[in-house]
Amino acid sequence: MKVGIAGAGAIAMGYAALLLSRGHEAGIWSPSGNRTVDLLDGKSLKATGAIEGEFHPAVCQSASELADADVIVLALPAYGQRFVIDALVPHLQNRHTVVISGHLSFASLYLAGRLAERGLQLPVIAWNTTALTCKSQSFTEIRIGALRKIVSIAVVPTRMADQGLEICIALFGERFALQNDLVTITLSNLNPQSHLAIALCNLTRFERAEVWGQRENMTPTVGRFIEALDQERLSLAAALGKTVGSVFDHYRNSFGLSGQSVAGLSAQQVERGADVAGPKTIDSRYVLEDVPFGLVPLLRLAEMAGIDLPLHRSGVAILSACYGRDFMSENDLLLKSHLEAVRELS
CATH class of the missing domain: 3.40.50.720 (NAD(P)-binding Rossmann-like Domain)
Structure with a gap:
């Protein structure tokens, strides 16, 4: 083909x-x-x-x-x-x-x-x-x-x-x-929430172009942040009547790993020699893509469902302040008609 x-x-x-x-x-x-x-x-x-x-x-x-x-x-x-x-x-x-x-x-x-x-x-x-x-x-x-x-x-x-x-x-x-349906697909993408935690906890590394291992620095504090963000995503899915996998399902399905914490799973990847370099610029897609195009749609879905995602909402606000930009307004793909269509899907 x-x-x-x-x-x-x-x-x-x-x-x-x-x-x-x-x-x-x-x-x-x-x-x-x-x-x-x-x-x-x-x-x-x-x-x-x-x-x-x-x-x-x-x-x-x-x-x-x-x-x-x-x-x-x-x-x-x-x-x-x-x-x-x-x-x-x-x-x-x-x-x-x-x-x-x-x-x-x-x-x-x-x-x-x-x-x-x-x-x-x-x-x-x-x-x-x-x-x-x-x-x-x-x-x-x-x-x-x-x-x-x-x-x-x-x-x-x-x-x-x-x-x-x-x-x-x-x-x-x-x-x-x-x-x-597309709502399930949207709620099944874990990159935005994971990248939010990585960016907020390592932003000066991005800015100073440091050479650093992303998984090596997935410490228990960062891991707990990701797990808490994941719980918010799962609560949104439940409110919309959708069933999606957890962050632990992601590690099992993508990498064949099992464990009780994100930090522990990341340590397993490092032991396998599967660490990856973290971003070396604040112009990283972890922020410029995943915040306006990944997290903002989740916040719009949460508004539609009548629930709050405080960690997601605060993360977008904090990164907007750090960058001196309004990430809530930078999405040029998501139209009002799309949310109306999504309401029907839900």
Whole structure:
């Protein structure tokens, strides 16, 4: 199958390596063009870790060229997704399938709405997280930490759910669990809450560009913060009548680990040699993506459900003050109509 990947960061490159290793075609579109210059010059993509080898993904230089593929995967931060969606929509056809990897802020509803303007309806697949973990050593060198065992997905429109599931399995393997609605997918993404705790507890490390191990510094105090944030997320899910996994389920499903505390589970990862470098800039997606596009939608859902998430709400306010920005107003994907649609789903 021919797959076009919008984005050229670590996850996008990891997907290219995974798809090519499974016998598919893969092309990458970097909207800025900066991260694919070396690939255009003929350099190979070198992968180590869970996938080993050298790969030669194609380079797409426009949205129209990306749309030559059968399946398009959005693998870029949520703050860049509206631009990419708007660029892609004129070139999409009924033959296409679109995957949004690491679905945030009901981006699938934004895309579906843009498609409806053209009278189109095609499978838009929302993943609650990425299919793998990956870090870049350079623009052409990546280390793939793990292939996730379970990724929850939902498909818009729901009548195309089975078709969407089959495509995901054919491309990325038997690792997908089909859910019946986008609210469950949104509530199943643990990255925003985890990254909130990591950012608040390590922000000066970000700012001073320190070299530090993220999991090594997942101390009991940080771990308890994540566990408390997780309880708020689970309470929101219960208020909306949804069943989602806990942070401990995440460690079991993604990494095959079991334990009684986030700190202890992180220590197990360090013992395995699976620590990852923490952010070295305050321009990290842990804040610029996950706060406005991950946490703010949860707060909107909580308002709709009539409950409070004090740790989430305070975290957004504190980081807004630290950055001198209003993160509550920076989301350009979440529309009022989306929340109305979500109310019906709930």
